[in-house]
Amino acid sequence: MAGGKLDYRALGVKVGLEIHQQLDTRHKLFCECPAELTDDEGDVFLRRLRPTRSELGDVDPAALFEWRRGRVYRYHAPPGHSCLVEADEEPPHPINREALAIALAVAMALGSTIVDEVHVMRKTVIDGSNTSGFQRTAIVALGGSIEVDGKRIPIETIVVEEDAARKLGEEGRVVDYKLDRLGIPLIEIATAPVIETPEEAKNVALAIGRLLRLTGKVKRGIGTIRQDLNVSIRGGAKTEIKGVQKLELIPKVVENEVLRQVRLLEIRDEMRRRGVTQELLDSLKPVDLTSLLSGSKSRVIRRVVKAGGKVLGVKLPLMKGLLGREVMPGRRFGGELADYARFWAGVEGIIHSDELPGYGITREDMERIAEALGASLERDAFVIVASDEERARRALEVVIWRLKLALEGVPEETRAALEDGTTRYMRPRPGSARMYPETDIPPEPVTEDLLEEAKRYVPEPPSKVVEGLVSRYGLSRDLAEAVVDDERYKLIVDLIEKYRGRLEPSYVAGFFVVTLRGLRGEGVDPDAIPDDKLAEILDLVARGDVAREAAGEIALYIARNPGASVREAVEKLGLKKLGREEVEKVLDEIVRELRDEIVKRGERAMGLVMGRAMAKLRGRADGRLVAEIARRKIREVLAGSAQ
Amino acid sequence: MQAEYHGYTGLVASLLRKAGVKPGDVIVVRRGDGSEFRGVLMPRYSLSPGPFIVLKLPNGYNIGVRVDESTVIEKVGSVERGKPGEPMPLVEGPLKPPRERVMIVGAGGTVASRIDYETGAVKPYLSVDELSLSVPELWRYADIDAVQVFQVLSEDMKPSMWARLVDEVAKAIERGYDGVVVTHGTDTMAFTASALAFAFHRGLPVPIALTGAQRSSDRPSSDAAFNLTAAVLVASRAPFAEVTVVMHGETGDTYALAHRGVRVKKMHSSRRDAFQSINSPPLAKVWPYDARIEIIDKRFRGRGKEDLVVENGFHERVALIKHFPGDIASVIDALVDKGFKGIVIEGTGFGHVSNDAIKSLERAREEGVAVAIVTQTIFGRVNLNVYSTGRRMLAAGVIPLEDMTAEAAYAKLSWVLARAEDLDEVRRLMLTNLAGEISGRHPLRLYRHATGV
């Protein structure tokens, strides 16, 4: 990445966000099951999904492909968290009004236009994540906006929809899904594509997340909020990126996608410059290299040939070096071709000449391949595929098809976000034909009653909430802002309220937004500590059983030992708070040792005594108590010596 | 009030008419409050009248927009509807069926249907061309022909339609098909299966398999193709020549069960595996993906052992009622007054009706009305000898139908009354096991208590 940062505004970057957030409702969107995950196992059943054909006769190609591959979905149905509705054995019940009210509240806060009648739609999804083969989804409001750093970001739609089943894994043709998550209500907020930089994308996501949290009716924790991004640059194409789970990753994902589109346009220009044309690509023919490579050292090739498969290759004229070009960190253009081949032809992968010699293919092999394909190693590239003949042939057709798209620029795609901020090809972008009415659910009028209910959840503007925390609890502005931005906002406020008069609000707030966040420096994830354990720690502090200073240490222990209880942590760490008597004893000893110094320095010896005392007692005694006793002891010594 | 307009009524209908717009038009709805909505006008399907216009937005979603007198509607364009082009086949290349030939006779249900993505309406659609594109797996087991006899909702099925269906099935068998599949709505499938079983009980050379769908075929998760494939497998290859219902055997897509038509009952309102054999084991387990049929009940009537004999015709004036704690006597009286010639009563437990209805039963006999008894417990056998009420009922001339299902009893009484008037002859036929509808012994394992654990 020579030259570092790209100039996003000059590139005409346009980003739109789709925020999906799980709602904290009493039950799921279309049935009475609890809206939460479980570790319980359950009944297991196998299903297949068929591509359905529309009136116009078309079939979703991705769906068709999955079906031809003979995909089987194995569903795990925990009985306490799924019923016949999730199993697709009973029609959905009427839409959950609580979920609807929360979404309407968000719409009110964003100044959106609420629809008068909510129509549930079916959106075809055939990867097995929905037992029905579609996701149920409904628009509740249109328009509105949110202001972020002085810029008005228009909102396009506010949608309520059901979450998908949880993917557990994959085993050959069988994909495992768990039904606890299926049907949990989600709100989806889509912004207009007006965001111009990676950083701005993150800030908008942050602002929307904050607003949702302030309803007090959303779930939190990993997996409860997911961001989809659509990214384009001038001359590029709209790419939909699915499933960014961490907010911090958003800028990186945008940067990488912008870079990818820039690189793809460069590759397009280079292909054109070298004289590659659609006609030239159309003329390419796969060649059977099986016998030529049967003696190869490549394990993949030997395995496929032994199983009766074929090795096919195709020359890519004038393309030397282009497949090896990096399109995003750790990802070459050849990798993009391979993703298409995997998806559309079901092969394990492809091998291209820019990554050779390698994979057991020697320089001599390359020369023989080039000769057989009529290619020049100085000027041309080639791709080979080892698989059964039909799939190998199809894979090469797909590679050529992808190169033809490359000659036009950036193809419209849906891509999946990976943990490292890069993305990978998922499927082509779907059209709107994938949506049709859910005839099992009657349209739901938005009544006055429902709007009244929604008003209860309307979040206050964040600035107002900060004001409130400052004036009501005496928090500093910084601390109050940190509380509002914290995922545990609601818990913090609840605990401040609960311990009022026993713990200062700033102590409680500081425990969450300073002490806990500080644990990241120790290499642990404070978000993973369950709320009830954090509340228990504060409870021990409030009751005077452990020292205020010990709270962080206990949290650290629990983060490192997730199975441990708070009691265990206190015992293991020896943090059980000492009583007044024990503190007196420790101070008696210190004062005896320092007697001469105390006499010499008088009351100024306090610092020295406290230093010694806290070194011995930190975490086990309340600092204020230690100071009180120390001051008294010093006075006693001074009084004694004066006589 | 003006008439309905594409599902809209009242004010909305008149606004739409005035604006001269119809479904498929792109319209702008401007309301008195200044708000504005743009989208494609959709027809209204819900029966709730409300002052709402349904619009499809460019992103594919539908919304309902409230209108009033101040609303202005304007047409700004219309969607280009694509022509129903060449549908895309699910498998590539030509179908290479085996020699067996199976006729699929359509009699309702949503086994084969198309969805209109614009409106969400599901239209049944059964033809060989359609099937070859949407369920090409069928050709793995047979060369398929298809004919639609009628298309009715399950609940609108009548005994006169059974007769038309019998004719159509008989025609296919005469033409030499190796088996017949009947597609049917699931709610009354057990009645129709029983009716066919009695019409063909004297001579049936090939299997007849009824099948349907609990999830309509417009959904990716539909059970239609699975059930249809299993039914074609039974029709083309099963060693038995009986009338069966072939439907999911469990909630998953693994195996189907072939139930004897006279023994089957729909036992759940929505599950795929709703169908169960009552007081009898299923005939066979059928694995549609593996081309495998596993016989469970070995006492079947074999394929190719009999020549075709058809005894068609059903009596329309037969009723099926259920005992209840109130005034059952008046219901029986009313049926007799209305000219019904046969009444099947689902009695309590062993088959009882209340003692105050005995007089009504006696009157029915005097008027020449046949009264037959099954049990509302579904499982188990009728026995009118144990208690005095039962003995009084017997004295009043009722026919205790042993372990027959209500569906089989109804279809059988309808079939019997079409060929016998004399009550003694009716009784004799009703108590003769014609198609496996009665059996003398129930092993313990036939009934399993569903505890949910």
Ligand SMILES: [Zn+2]
């Ligand atoms: Zn449920």
